[in-house]
Amino acid sequence: MNAARPAARPAIVTRVLEQPWLWAYLGALLVWLATITFTQGQGAGEVISAALAFGTFSVIVGIGQMYVITLGPGNVDLSIPATMTFAGAVSMKIMGTQDAMIPLGFLIAIGCGASVGVFNYGLIRLLRIPPIIATLSSSFLFQSAAIAYGRGIKIKPPPILADFATARIAGLPILALVTILFAALMAVVLHRTVYGRSVVAVGQNPRAAHFSGISVDFIRFVTYVLSATLAGICGYFLSGFSGGASLNMGAEFLLASIAVVVIGGTSVAGGYANVSGLWGAALFMFLLVTMLNTFGLGAGVRLVMTGVIIIAVITVAGGKSANS
Amino acid sequence: MTDLAVAQRSLRGLPSLILSPRFLRSALPALSLTVLLLAIFYLQPRTMSYFGLNLLLNLALPIAFATIAQMCVITVNDLDLGIGAYVGLVAAIGATWLNDTPLLGVAALLGCIAIYAALGALIHLRNLPSIVVTLGMSFVWLGLALLVLPTPGGKAPDWIQAIMKFRTPWLPFTIYASVGVALIVHVALMRSAYGAILRGAGGNPRSVARAGWSLLRTKMTMFALAGFFGMLSGLSLIGLTTSADANIALRYTLLSIAGVILGGGEFVGGRISPVGAVIGAMTLTLAASFLSFLRLPPDWQIGAQGGILIVVLAFRAIINRAEARR
Numbered sequence: 001m002n003a004a005r006p007a008a009r010p011a012i013v014t015r016v017l018e019q020p021w022l023w024a025y026l027g028a029l030l031v032w033l034a035t036i037t038f039t040q041g042q043g044a045g046e047v048i049s050a051a052l053a054f055g056t057f058s059v060i061v062g063i064g065q066m067y068v069i070t071l072g073p074g075n076v077d078l079s080i081p082a083t084m085t086f087a088g089a090v091s092m093k094i095m096g097t098q099d100a101m102i103p104l105g106f107l108i109a110i111g112c113g114a115s116v117g118v119f120n121y122g123l124i125r126l127l128r129i130p131p132i133i134a135t136l137s138s139s140f141l142f143q144s145a146a147i148a149y150g151r152g153i154k155i156k157p158p159p160i161l162a163d164f165a166t167a168r169i170a171g172l173p174i175l176a177l178v179t180i181l182f183a184a185l186m187a188v189v190l191h192r193t194v195y196g197r198s199v200v201a202v203g204q205n206p207r208a209a210h211f212s213g214i215s216v217d218f219i220r221f222v223t224y225v226l227s228a229t230l231a232g233i234c235g236y237f238l239s240g241f242s243g244g245a246s247l248n249m250g251a252e253f254l255l256a257s258i259a260v261v262v263i264g265g266t267s268v269a270g271g272y273a274n275v276s277g278l279w280g281a282a283l284f285m286f287l288l289v290t291m292l293n294t295f296g297l298g299a300g301v302r303l304v305m306t307g308v309i310i311i312a313v314i315t316v317a318g319g320k321s322a323n324s
Numbered sequence: 325m326t327d328l329a330v331a332q333r334s335l336r337g338l339p340s341l342i343l344s345p346r347f348l349r350s351a352l353p354a355l356s357l358t359v360l361l362l363a364i365f366y367l368q369p370r371t372m373s374y375f376g377l378n379l380l381l382n383l384a385l386p387i388a389f390a391t392i393a394q395m396c397v398i399t400v401n402d403l404d405l406g407i408g409a410y411v412g413l414v415a416a417i418g419a420t421w422l423n424d425t426p427l428l429g430v431a432a433l434l435g436c437i438a439i440y441a442a443l444g445a446l447i448h449l450r451n452l453p454s455i456v457v458t459l460g461m462s463f464v465w466l467g468l469a470l471l472v473l474p475t476p477g478g479k480a481p482d483w484i485q486a487i488m489k490f491r492t493p494w495l496p497f498t499i500y501a502s503v504g505v506a507l508i509v510h511v512a513l514m515r516s517a518y519g520a521i522l523r524g525a526g527g528n529p530r531s532v533a534r535a536g537w538s539l540l541r542t543k544m545t546m547f548a549l550a551g552f553f554g555m556l557s558g559l560s561l562i563g564l565t566t567s568a569d570a571n572i573a574l575r576y577t578l579l580s581i582a583g584v585i586l587g588g589g590e591f592v593g594g595r596i597s598p599v600g601a602v603i604g605a606m607t608l609t610l611a612a613s614f615l616s617f618l619r620l621p622p623d624w625q626i627g628a629q630g631g632i633l634i635v636v637l638a639f640r641a642i643i644n645r646a647e648a649r650r
Binding site: 303 | 457
């Protein structure tokens with residue numbers, strides 16, 4: 001890639017340096033070091049544990065968003081926050097804090113998510129409108145449905161679900177461990193299955209993908225349903241984690257889902273995805289906010305710094321020169 | 325004799341002109357606004373007055389400005405997910421600095437527009453996805469707004485309030501102002517030579533660049549214009565509300581995108597319609613009122629806006645399909 005690179009460097013180091021996910025983990029590490037230096041080592045483990053617990057939710061929706069973005073320019077799912085709220089509200093209300101209903105509630109959350117996905121792709125396909133507009137207008141509808149259905153009250157989860165969502169083994173959140181395994185599985189799906197490779201192929205060149213026998217419509221359909229389903233699952237567990245489904249619980253995940261994908265090294269132009277970077281980016285985002293909190297900054301400064309650092313990171317790591 | 329023949333021919337051509345997909349498509353935004361307005365008049369005849377129209381369309385002007393701002397960004401194939409937070413920042417500056425120390429206020433607002441132009445440059449030079457950059461900027465705008473105005477309050481300058489509450493003859497001020505804005509932007513972007521270059525930068529950047537125009541400059545111009553119209557949105561908003569809040573306009577982000585699309589704009593290719601965008605903003609404003617006249621719970625307000633968007637897009641899809649069949 002770079003002709004000026006010193007030849008003496010071992011191949012393995014060069015390969016690692018070329019990995020796009022490296023920057024996300026490096027950033028997370030730097031921010032973490034800055035935080036524990038400030039607290040003089042206090043709470044170093046707790047911060048990581050909390051970052052894993054909160055990062056889990058960004059990663060779950062981030063995986064779906066990553067598959068969608070990989071489909072190529074213009075593909076993005078803006079309905080993720082509404083889907084999370086909708087699935088969370090419906091499943092929590094039906095379960096009605098009864099432990100026996102937990103499996104049914106999970107299926108309902110999946111069902112809610114999947115139907116949003118089918119609806120989204122129906123709009124894209126039938127109305128031939130850009131995915132951004134389709135997912136935007138359906139998010140209006142489902143956000144309203146969640147408001148009308150949930151009636152603005154925080155609906156409590158069943159106790160066992162709440163316990164599971166916040167449980168820890170040896171200080172590590174169980175949900176995070178499950179999500180790490182799931183991310184690994186989705187990486188295998190992306191790189192080793194026909195479906196995953198088709199997604200990448202469609203993202204690189206939909207015409208070429210079509211001529212090589214891939215059903216482009218079907219691949220896009222599955223991907224939008226996958227993204228919405230994951231958002232539904234995320235809404236279910238987030239409701240359990242945070243003590244109930246609230247109406248604005250999805251709001252911050254619009255930025256989070258897109259940001260973890262981009263900072264994690266996935267190409268925004270589509271056709272190239274990276275699962276492992278999602279975790280690095282999610283940890284980075286959470287640790288960044290924690291660091292700014294530890295420094296004792298006010299809400300205003302904290303928000304400004306968060307925005308500036310996100311833009312700085314993608315400028316350094318994600319950008320390509322306009323002339324190249 | 326020849327005049328008569330021409331007149332006859334054009335008369336005969338009239339029905340086919342009205343039914344032509346091209347005409348239907350460009351008339352669709354105005355048609356949907358008319359249908360919505362008539363439905364509201366039917367449900368509540370008392371709105372058919374100066375006072376009623378004023379109440380209905382009161383908040384349409386700030387939304388129309390925000391929609392025009394979004395349209396400027398969409399022209400060059402980008403999307404601004406931070407415009408709502410930006411309008412909130414302008415409102416905060418307007419209700420504090422602009423009122424107390426006007427010079428500082430004007431300088432801060434000009435600075436904001438400069439930041440917008442710089443964003444355009446950054447996105448172009450580093451080839452960054454505008455969605456992520458503007459989402460990041462939404463944090464910055466919101467944070468700055470909270471720094472300027474930590475708690476809701478402040479006071480809008482008297483002159484802005486005076487403009488917004490000005491009683492114009494026949495129709496409310498909002499309507500004159502919206503028509504004026506739509507026409508000015510239409511002439512500037514659709515009828516001027518440089519306007520064509522600006523739209524061309526969205527339609528075919530490479531050929532515009534080959535023809536010797538600076539893509540960097542077009543992008544910076546459009547982003548600066550977005551900052552300018554976003555500023556007008558924030559100032560007109562506090563003229564109506566008289567005080568500000570950092571979160572006052574967060575929903576404008578999605579409303580403005582919906583307004584552009586409703587008005588016939590398209591995401592790529594520099595296909596935009598300033599008049600349509602203003603009509604789209606008004607349609608979305610009316611959608612909320614329409615619901616309350618139907619006695620539906622306000623829970624469905626956002627849903628109704630989504631529903632109207634889908635219905636209008638469905639009609640456009642039908643028209644496009646009819647065109648393809650010919």
